[in-house]
Amino acid sequence: MLDELKAGIVVVGTRQTVKTVKANEARLVYLAKDADGHITDEVESACKNNNVEIIYVDSMEDLGQACGIERKTAAAALLKE
Template identity: 50%
Template sequence: MPYERLRTAKKRAVGTKQVTKAVSQGKARVVYIARDAEGHVTRPLYQLCRERGVEVVEVDSMKELGQACAIEVGSASAAILEE
């Protein structure tokens, strides 16, 4: 299950704005991106992850990603951060 690492992570970022900031600062180890998120939201994040060499894990839905992060709304992306 791809969400298990995210659920048990001590530090994480949730939401594309926070995840983008974490990747830019070199703090993100793994980025999760929902397949059903809008492309104009996720494309720049995919590009940034490629440039920075950050692992990207695609997950099925924003709803499931939000639940894995213990929030009540969907999330287009989330990241596990360096400890």
């Protein structure tokens, strides 16, 4: 499931993910289950409004590692090809 992040073009971070979803450039969004609700609510709302599928990941640490960064992240978007 997270292998797609390593193979595709990815945007990392909540703000960039929301921006990408609203611009209709996201194919898929990954969201960490352990992120604060006030952070994830905006991402979930943008995905719902733009019909983008969300895949939930167990932790922000796992998501950061899958994105190839050495930080935790709450959200990441896989861009359309």
